[in-house]
Each structure stands twice: as C-alpha cells, then as structure tokens.
Amino acid sequence: MDKEKIDQIIDKHEGEASSLIQILLEIQSENHWLPGNALERVSEKLNVPLSRIKHIATFYKAFSLIPKGRNEIHICMGTACHVRGANRVLDTVQDITGIKPGETDLDLKFSLETVNCLGCCALGPVMEINGKTHGKMTPAETAGILKNYE
Amino acid sequence: MSKINLQIDEKKVEADRGMTLLEAAKTAGIWIPTLCHYEKLEPYGACRICIVEIGSGSSTKLVVSCLYPVEENLTVRTKSEKIDRIRKMILELLLAHAPDSFELDELAKEYGADKNRFDKETSFCIHCGLCVRYCAEVKKAHAVGFVDRGAKREISFVPEIASKECWKCKECFPLCPTSALQAAYVLTEALTSAVPSFKGEPEDP
Amino acid sequence: MSRINSPSELEELRKSILSERDPDKPCITLCTGSACHASGSEGVADAIEEEINKQGLSGKVDIRKTGCHGFCERGPIIVNHPDETTYLQIEPDDIPEIVSMTIKEKKVVDRLLYTDPSTNENIIHESEIPFYKYQERLVFGSNGSIDPKSIEDYLAIGGYSALSKVLSQMTDLEVLEEIKKSNLRGRGGGGFPAGRKWEGSRNAPEKVKYVIVNADEGDPGAYMDRALLEGNPHLILEGLIIGAYAIGAREGYIYVRQEYPLAVENITLAIKKAQEFGFLGESILGTGFDFIVKVHQGAGAFVCGESSALMTALEGRAGEPRPKYIRSNIKGLWNKPSVLNNVETWANVPLIINRGAQWFSEIGTEGSKGTKIFSLVGKITNTGLVEVPMGMTLRDIIYKIGGGIPDGKKFKAVQTGGPSGGCIPEEQLDLQVGFDELTKAGSMMGSGGMIVMDEDTCMVDVARYFIEFLTDESCGKCVPCREGMRQMLKILTNITKGMGQEGDIELLEELSEVLGVASLCALGRTAPNPFLSTLKYFRDEYEAHINEKKCPALSCKELISYYIDPEKCNACMICFKKCPSYAIDGGKNRIHVIDQEKCTKCETCFEVCPSRFGAVKKVSGEPVPPSVPEEKRTIIRKSKKK
Numbered sequence: 003m004d005k006e007k008i009d010q011i012i013d014k015h016e017g018e019a020s021s022l023i024q025i026l027l028e029i030q031s032e033n034h035w036l037p038g039n040a041l042e043r044v045s046e047k048l049n050v051p052l053s054r055i056k057h058i059a060t061f062y063k064a065f066s067l068i069p070k071g072r073n074e075i076h077i078c079m080g081t082a083c084h085v086r087g088a089n090r091v092l093d094t095v096q097d098i099t100g101i102k103p104g105e106t107d108l109d110l111k112f113s114l115e116t117v118n119c120l121g122c123c124a125l126g127p128v129m130e131i132n133g134k135t136h137g138k139m140t141p142a143e144t145a146g147i148l149k150n151y152e
Numbered sequence: 153m154s155k156i157n158l159q160i161d162e163k164k165v166e167a168d169r170g171m172t173l174l175e176a177a178k179t180a181g182i183w184i185p186t187l188c189h190y191e192k193l194e195p196y197g198a199c200r201i202c203i204v205e206i207g208s209g210s211s212t213k214l215v216v217s218c219l220y221p222v223e224e225n226l227t228v229r230t231k232s233e234k235i236d237r238i239r240k241m242i243l244e245l246l247l248a249h250a251p252d253s254f255e256l257d258e259l260a261k262e263y264g265a266d267k268n269r270f271d272k273e274t275s276f277c278i279h280c281g282l283c284v285r286y287c288a289e290v291k292k293a294h295a296v297g298f299v300d301r302g303a304k305r306e307i308s309f310v311p312e313i314a315s316k317e318c319w320k321c322k323e324c325f326p327l328c329p330t331s332a333l334q335a336a337y338v339l340t341e342a343l344t345s346a347v348p349s350f351k352g353e354p355e356d357p
Numbered sequence: 358m359s360r361i362n363s364p365s366e367l368e369e370l371r372k373s374i375l376s377e378r379d380p381d382k383p384c385i386t387l388c389t390g391s392a393c394h395a396s397g398s399e400g401v402a403d404a405i406e407e408e409i410n411k412q413g414l415s416g417k418v419d420i421r422k423t424g425c426h427g428f429c430e431r432g433p434i435i436v437n438h439p440d441e442t443t444y445l446q447i448e449p450d451d452i453p454e455i456v457s458m459t460i461k462e463k464k465v466v467d468r469l470l471y472t473d474p475s476t477n478e479n480i481i482h483e484s485e486i487p488f489y490k491y492q493e494r495l496v497f498g499s500n501g502s503i504d505p506k507s508i509e510d511y512l513a514i515g516g517y518s519a520l521s522k523v524l525s526q527m528t529d530l531e532v533l534e535e536i537k538k539s540n541l542r543g544r545g546g547g548g549f550p551a552g553r554k555w556e557g558s559r560n561a562p563e564k565v566k567y568v569i570v571n572a573d574e575g576d577p578g579a580y581m582d583r584a585l586l587e588g589n590p591h592l593i594l595e596g597l598i599i600g601a602y603a604i605g606a607r608e609g610y611i612y613v614r615q616e617y618p619l620a621v622e623n624i625t626l627a628i629k630k631a632q633e634f635g636f637l638g639e640s641i642l643g644t645g646f647d648f649i650v651k652v653h654q655g656a657g658a659f660v661c662g663e664s665s666a667l668m669t670a671l672e673g674r675a676g677e678p679r680p681k682y683i684r685s686n687i688k689g690l691w692n693k694p695s696v697l698n699n700v701e702t703w704a705n706v707p708l709i710i711n712r713g714a715q716w717f718s719e720i721g722t723e724g725s726k727g728t729k730i731f732s733l734v735g736k737i738t739n740t741g742l743v744e745v746p747m748g749m750t751l752r753d754i755i756y757k758i759g760g761g762i763p764d765g766k767k768f769k770a771v772q773t774g775g776p777s778g779g780c781i782p783e784e785q786l787d788l789q790v791g792f793d794e795l796t797k798a799g800s801m802m803g804s805g806g807m808i809v810m811d812e813d814t815c816m817v818d819v820a821r822y823f824i825e826f827l828t829d830e831s832c833g834k835c836v837p838c839r840e841g842m843r844q845m846l847k848i849l850t851n852i853t854k855g856m857g858q859e860g861d862i863e864l865l866e867e868l869s870e871v872l873g874v875a876s877l878c879a880l881g882r883t884a885p886n887p888f889l890s891t892l893k894y895f896r897d898e899y900e901a902h903i904n905e906k907k908c909p910a911l912s913c914k915e916l917i918s919y920y921i922d923p924e925k926c927n928a929c930m931i932c933f934k935k936c937p938s939y940a941i942d943g944g945k946n947r948i949h950v951i952d953q954e955k956c957t958k959c960e961t962c963f964e965v966c967p968s969r970f971g972a973v974k975k976v977s978g979e980p981v982p983p984s985v986p987e988e989k990r991t992i993i994r995k996s997k998k999k
C-alpha cells in the first residue's frame with residue numbers, strides 16, 4: 003500500500019497510539035486488507051510494538067491480513083437467522099465457492115465471511131454480497147444469486 | 153505502611169496493604185499452585201489455578217489469589233473440595249495440549265488429574281503468556297506476542313524482531329511451563345520463514 | 358447556526374422552529390432503518406420525490422426519512438401525516454397512487470393497509486395495528502417521527518429540554534438523586550442500578566472521569582441499540598451529557614460497532630450538530646459546563662461489549678477483559694472513574710429528567726422500572742422491535758404483539774439474553790419480563806434479544822450454536838473459557854452428529870461449573886447458560902440425540918434422512934430438476950425416489966416440493982421406508998375432462 007496514503011491516515015488521527023484501532027480500520031476500509039508494510043509503518047509512526055499490532059489485526063474480525071476477493075459475501079449467523087436455517091445457506095455457498103468463512107478463492111472472485119446479526123432479522127436468513135442484502139434465502143435461491151457475480 | 157490482618161486456612165496472617173492474597177499466603181508459608189504467575193511481571197490472572205475461596209458462612213466467593221488484594225479481616229481458604237475440583241479440571245484441560253509438561257504432571261499428581269480425560273491436541277502451548285509478558289515487560293523487546301483469539305489464540309514470534317533479538321537472549325525459555333518446547337519450536341519456525349524477507353529489497357530508512 | 362448561549366435562547370429557537378412548521382401540512386414519513394433499507398426503502402424514497410414533483414406538489418408536501426419504526430416484518434413503512442394513514446410493504450410502484458389518492462384527495466388506499474389476520478379488517482392508523490397497540494413506546498416512539506439527521510426535528514419534539522432543565526435548575530447531586538430514585542437499571546446486560554454506578558464514579562476522588570456509551574451490541578439477534586442510534590442519536594447524546602454533568606465528566610466516548618455504518622454516520626453527525634448548537638463543547642448553553650464526545654468504532658469482537666474489554670479497546674489494544682477486582686466506575690478507562698452504560702440506558706435519562714423519577718418508577722414491576730425494547734425475532738409472525746412496560750408477560754409479547762408463530766407451527770421456546778441467556782419453555786410463558794424474573798427462570802434480560810423458536814428448532818443445536826459463537830468470540834486469555842468451551846463445543850457437536858456418548862451430559866455439566874465460577878470475565882462465566890437452560894427444560898432432546906441418535910425436531914443434518922412419500926408424489930419433477938446433487942431418480946409419470954447415498958441433505962427438495970403435494974418427508978432415528986418396487990413406480994393419471 004502507498005506509504006503516503008498510510009501516513010495521511012495516521013496524521014489524520016494525530017499519531018495517537020490510542021487511535022491505533024481507528025487507524026487500522028481506516029486502512030482496512032481504504033485498501034480492503036492490511037498489508038505488511040502498512041502494519042510496519044503504523045508501528046513505527048505510533049511507536050507501538052509490531053507484536054501488539056499483529057495481535058490487534060488478528061483479534062478483531064474487521065481486519066484481514068490477506069487480500070479480499072472482488073465480491074465479499076457475508077452470511078448472517080445471528081440467532082434469528084440461525085433458527086431460520088442460515089447453516090444451510092452457508093453450506094450451499096461453501097459448496098459452490100469452495101471456500102470456507104475467512105477465505106478467498108484463488109481467482110479472487112469471492113471472499114466469504116460470517117457475521118453476527120445484520121439487524122435485518124425480519125428478512126432472515128440473510129446473505130449480503132458487496133453490501134446488497136438478499137433476504138429470506140433458501141439453498142436453491144442462493145445458488146441462483148451467486149451466478150450473477152463475476 | 154499499615155498492616156492488614158487476615159486469616160488464610162485458619163492461620164492468622166499479617167500482610168502489607170496492596171499485597172495480593174497469593175503474596176500474603178506465601179509470606180505465611182502457604183503454598184498455592186500457579187501457572188501464569190511470575191513475580192517480576194504484572195499480575196495476569198489467566199490460568200485460574202490459583203483460585204481460592206474468600207468470605208465465610210453463606211457469603212463465600214471464588215477469586216484468583218494472584219490478583220485479589222488483601223482485605224482487613226478477610227477469611228481465605230486455599231483448599232476445599234470445590235477448589236480442588238476446579239483445579240483438577242483446569243489441569244485436565246491443559247494436559248490435552250501439553251501432556252509431557254513436567255510442571256503440569258506434578259500438579260496433576262497433586263490433584264488427581266487424568267491426563268487422558270480429553271482428546272489430545274498437542275500444541276504444547278498453554279497460553280500462560282509468560283514468554284510474551286517477559287519479553288514485553290522485562291526485556292521491552294516485544295519479539296513474541298499473541299495472535300488471534302478464542303480457541304484459535306496462539307503465541308507467535310515477530311520474525312523481524314526475533315531474528316535480531318532472540319538469539320542473544322532466550323531468557324523466556326526457562327519460564328515456559330511446558331519445557332520451552334513450544335517457544336523453541338515457534339522461534340525456529342519464525343526465523344526460517346523470516347529469511348526471504350531479508351533477501352528482499354531493503355526497506356528505505 | 359450560532360451557538361445557543363442560554364436555556365431561554367434554546368426555548369426561543371424551539372418556538373421559531375415550531376412556528377415555521379404547519380402541523381396540518383401533509384408529510385410523508387418513510388422508514389429508512391436498516392431492515393427497511395434492505396427491503397428497498399431507498400427506491401421508495403426516490404419514487405416519492407419524483408412523484409411529488411410530477412404531480413405538481415413540490416413544496417406542498419414534506420418528506421421525512423426516519424429511522425426504524427420497529428415493524429420490520431412489513432417494511433418499508435410509510436406513515437402519512439397529519440392523519441397517520443399507514444401503509445406497509447411499499448414498493449416504488451405504489452407511490453403514484455399514494456400521492457394522487459392519499460395526499461391529493463385524502464383518500465385511503467385500502468390494498469396497502471394492514472389487515473388484521475383475526476378480524477380481516479383493514480387498519481388505517483399505525484397506533485391501532487395490534488403490533489403497536491400493546492406497546493408502550495416511550496423511548497423508541499419518536500423514531501418514527503423525526504429525521505435523525507436533523508437536529509431541528511429533535512428540537513421540535515422537545516429535544517434538549519431535559520439538558521436545559523438540568524443545567525439551569527438542578528445541581529449535579531440533584532440529577533444523581535433523581536436517577537437513583539427512578540431505579541433505572543442498566544439495559545445492556547446485568548441490570549445494574551444506573552444511579553449507584555454513577556454515584557460510585559462521582560464520589561471517586563480522581564478529578565478526570567469519563568462517561569461511555571456501550572453501543573457494541575454484540576448479541577446476535579438484537580438490534581434495538583442500532584435502531585436508536587440510527588433513528589434518534591440526539592436522545593442518546595442528551596442522556597450522556599446529563600450523565601456527564603451528574604458525575605463531573607468532561608469527556609465521553611461512544612463505542613459503536615463498525616458493522617453499523619449508518620449508526621456511526623448518524624451519531625457522528627449528531628455530535629457535530631450538537632457542537633454547533635452549543636449542546637457540546639465549552640460552556641454548554643452558556644452555563645460554564647464543558648463536555649466533549651468522541652466516537653470510537655469497534656472492530657468486530659463480541660467480548661468488547663464487556664466493560665473492561667471495551668475500555669481496553671478504547672485505549673487502542675486488543676479487547677481483553679482486565680482482571681481487576683475494582684469496578685470500572687472507580688478505575689476504568691486510563692484507570693480513571695468511568696461510567697459505562699448501554700445505549701438504551703442513556704436514552705432513558707432525558708425522559709426521567711423531563712417527566713420525573715416518580716412517573717418513571719410507576720411503570721414496570723417492583724424490581725424493574727420503565728420499559729424495555731426487545732427485538733422479537735426468529736419464528737414469529739411479526740418480526741420487529743417492540744417496547745413494552747416491564748412486567749408484560751412473554752405470552753402477551755409473543756402472541757398479542759408478535760402475532761404468534763407463523764405457518765401453523767407450534768411454539769417451543771423463547772431465547773432471551775443472547776449468548777449469556779437461556780431458553781424459556783412454553784410452561785413459563787406467563788412469566789413477566791423483568792431482570793430478576795428472567796434470571797430466576799434460568800435466562801436473563803441481557804440486552805433484549807428475544808428469539809422465538811418453534812417445533813422445528815433443535816434445542817441441542819441451539820446450545821451448540823451459542824457455544825460455537827462464544828468459542829470464536831472469547832478473547833482466549835483464561836483457561837476455563839478458552840479450553841472449557843473448546844471441549845464443550847466438541848461434545849455438543851458430537852451429540853448433534855449422532856456421536857454422543859453416555860456421560861456426555863455429566864461432563865458438560867462439570868465443565869459448566871468450572872466455566873461458571875473460574876472464568877475471568879462474564880463472557881465465560883455466563884457461557885454455560887444456553888446449555889444449562891436447554892438441558893433443564895429439554896433434557897429429553899439431549900437424551901434422544903445421545904441414546905437413539907434421533908433429532909426430535911428433525912433439524913440436525915447428520916441425524917435426518919429425506920424420502921419421497923410414494924402416495925403423495927405427483928411426478929412434477931421439480932425436485933428432480935432442482936436437486937444440486939442429482940440424488941433424485943425420477944421422470945415423467947414416475948414416482949420419484951431419493952438416492953440416500955447421494956443425498957447431501959441440503960433440503961432443497963423439501964423446500965421446492967409444492968405444498969399441495971408435500972411429498973418430501975424427513976425422518977430421524979429410523980431408516981427411511983423401503984422405496985417402491987420399480988414396477989410400481991409408474992403413475993397412472995385419471996384423464997382430465999376438458
């Protein structure tokens with residue numbers, strides 16, 4: 003990732019070590035993942051040990067240390083979606099894409115994540131792709147929707 | 153400094169204000185098992201084996217002695233059927249990861265813990281954090297840290313730092329309750345995987 | 358906008374805002390909360406705008422995009438003011454008719470109204486729909502009538518008058534006493550009395566103190582905090598500022614999860630506006646009281662909802678709970694006294710100040726005062742957010758407000774309290790909701806998740822689900838939680854897969870005891886609750902899984918088989934075509950048969966089989982019936998008359 007861009011983000015937070023998580027979040031949202039050079043730069047500029055940054059980057063779910071696919075699939079695993087059969091939706095997506103939650107396929111077509119409650123329980127089970135919500139999913143429909151993504 | 157009087161296992165103990173129950177017990181010659189505790193480090197309270205019971209009558213409570221501060225007139229029990237049961241379970245859970253640890257083995261004998269109660273997942277590390285904390289708090293090197301969370305939590309050396317700092321130090325090895333196995337293992341692995349990055353383009357200063 | 362410098366200036370501004378608003382002017386309010394957004398409210402909003410212009414009404418009708426109204430099942434929702442005609446499940450195509458009929462001619466479009474399923478009558482006004490009728494929407498009610506992005510809207514409904522009252526007429530001690538007297542208990546988890554928590558911080562000798570909003574909302578199935586932050590952010594801010602005044606804090610934080618982008622956006626904007634208007638910053642309302650608020654986004658960790666972990670996260674570290682035996686209201690963020698309260702707790706504060714502790718404590722039960730917002734979700738007809746007085750029975754919430762269980766299924770249990778809570782069975786449905794009542798039943802209030810389960814829900818799987826959730830979300834620091842749950846998850850997973858053994862239940866109970874007393878934080882200590890409560894009320898299900906390898910709810914994949922009832926199969930070939938594993942042998946006029954070897958139990962056939970046939974069946978704990986012999990598989994149809 004571009005060093006200047008990283009510095010810009012760090013400077014915006016006035017280089018405060020307490021803003022570490024906010025800085026990493028911004029890098030993540032800008033770049034879709036946290037490359038090694040970004041972690042090192044943040045460590046250096048904020049004067050925070052790299053070991054702590056690595057702990058944070060792996061502790062919180064929002065961060066990814068590997069590049070993400072073009073299409074990000076989020077499957078809601080909240081309790082409401084669970085009792086309405088979210089597992090079967092997840093199984094279908096895993097079967098079709100060949101990846102498990104947290105993974106990205108080799109063509110960088112899909113990344114798969116599970117999330118806890120998207121706040122659309124009325125529509126459960128819910129699958130979100132690139133921010134678009136697909137509600138009341140069934141395994142059969144899931145397959146149909148995934149076909150639309152390149 | 154004013155003294156605090158409390159009672160540990162029927163014994164009257166005089167302790168300094170701010171001491172933990174563990175420290176107070178030690179001054180009175182009462183032994184409490186510990187795994188994640190080390191005097192030179194900040195109290196951590198992760199292994200929970202040093203658990204003791206405080207209070208009397210119907211209002212008793214379990215607390216970990218390596219953290220709980222002494223209080224005037226407190227009654228403390230370091231052994232009971234319940235405490236032993238908890239310690240036994242904690243040991244059994246840990247033995248699934250480090251069945252060959254000498255320290256765990258000794259405690260297992262004391263509490264009748266069964267090494268084979270749970271399926272083995274020999275990862276050696278019991279996450280006491282002694283190496284991590286020693287490296288950070290005493291050596292200020294931060295060469296080893298935790299990664300991930302929950303059941304996936306692990307210790308991990310930061311190759312960039314470890315390759316510079318660790319060979320001349322290694323002071324964390326003897327602290328490891330699982331005979332430094334894991335530390336050594338992870339370190340070697342980290343160092344080998346660090347080699348390519350050295351050959352790569354030099355970082356600008 | 359220049360800053361408001363005194364309470365009287367605030368009242369003048371309020372008057373001038375109100376004088377510019379004609380209560381009789383038509384106004385369309387549209388719910389744009391997260392659920393409605395997902396059901397397409399954005400498109401509806403565009404259509405309204407376009408249609409108003411097209412029909413030459415621009416300037417004559419106000420359009421207000423509000424936060425969540427609560428009735429998410431039927432979103433997007435439109436309420437037409439001033440007469441409050443309410444339309445549900447609106448699509449952009451409905452808009453021309455609404456504008457020409459309702460706005461222009463003041464006529465009702467019947468087909469868009471709510472129809473009461475029991476009487477088949479149409480209901481025009483929102484407040485008369487049964488879903489709303491039995492609620493008492495004190496905290497949540499304004500959500501439907503204000504644009505969360507407009508501070509003027511909030512002022513128009515009396516916003517910041519509680520703050521003004523506090524700063525001009527009450528001492529900090531009086532504010533504290535009022536909150537104590539109200540008996541307000543925390544809405545985020547444990548139900549700790551807010552006044553007592555505040556008092557501890559207030560009396561702590563340390564000069565620097567903090568107030569914090571817990572908007573991490575980790576309970577997977579609860580979204581009331583999100584709806585409040587998205588729909589009425591100033592209410593929470595006002596509560597927080599009042600709290601800061603009472604305890605003497607000059608700085609506050611809002612810890613909101615990054616997964617809620619709209620909530621982050623709206624609260625950030627609200628802070629900016631409040632600063633401009635002089636409700637935040639230096640010398641608030643000219644009274645000399647200074648206070649600022651910062652937003653901190655959570656990066657995705659359930660454990661960060663726990664108070665000490667949240668504070669660790671605020672300091673910029675991995676959110677591990679701190680092993681302190683000193684409460685965080687004495688030693689919290691940066692080791693300073695810190696009052697952490699839930700979103701909904703803070704939102705109650707302005708109400709109590711405005712209407713008095715006496716009024717507040719008249720609502721609810723002996724131990725639990727006021728109202729509580731629940732997210733009523735799962736197998737329930739009317740999914741949504743409901744606010745009810747404490748003390749309402751679970752039965753009333755589920756049946757009167759929630760409309761019961763859909764598809765003619767039978768109620769089995771309701772789960773409250775999230776991963777720390779438990780399942781409550783049918784025989785306890787007359788339980789009144791309240792902190793102590795729910796705890797006594799083996800569950801807890803938690804943040805207000807209320808997940809309804811029907812006969813198709815497997816209770817062993819529910820326990821497994823929560824333990825799996827927590828195994829992933831635990832910080833992993835202490836042994837009982839990390840290792841104990843790892844083992845519990847293994848055992849529970851085995852049971853749901855038909856590999857349960859004798860002694861499993863006892864071992865789970867033993868692990869539960871150790872987790873419950875020896876874990877470092879409340880995540881681990883309460884983790885066994887979903888298991889213990891399902892065991893208490895549904896032990897037979899555990900035993901059926903272990904002893905008979907049977908899932909009575911026909912839910913655990915590994916324990917069920919699908920087959921086609923030859924009597925009912927009409928050879929429509931739908932399942933044959935849809936089965937992703939090509940496991941169905943069929944054809945025209947041939948009774949279909951599922952090849953058990955190939956079946957992956959994805960349930961597609963079960964879903965797609967037309968309900969008038971209902972030929973796909975599930976069994977558990979027994980083999981599928983033998984399939985019809987080949988020669989009998991041809992269906993001979995009676996010829997149809999033309």
Ligand SMILES: Cc1cc2nc3c(=O)[nH]c(=O)nc-3n(C[C@H](O)[C@H](O)[C@H](O)COP(=O)(O)O)c2cc1C
Binds near residue numbers: 660
């Ligand atoms: C694992 C865990 C997760 C929690 N998550 C939340 C949460 O998401 N929101 C919340 O308000 N409280 C949560 N709590 C409760 C908080 O620790 C704390 O009690 C609460 O925010 C205090 O506010 P209240 O007194 O207003 O309820 C959680 C507690 C635990 C142990």
Ligand code: SF4
Binds near residue numbers: 660833839
């Ligand atoms: S109980 Fe669980 S979440 Fe809490 S400190 Fe221990 S490991 Fe972390």
Ligand code: FES
Binds near residue numbers: 189199218
């Ligand atoms: S020694 Fe006290 S918790 Fe580990």
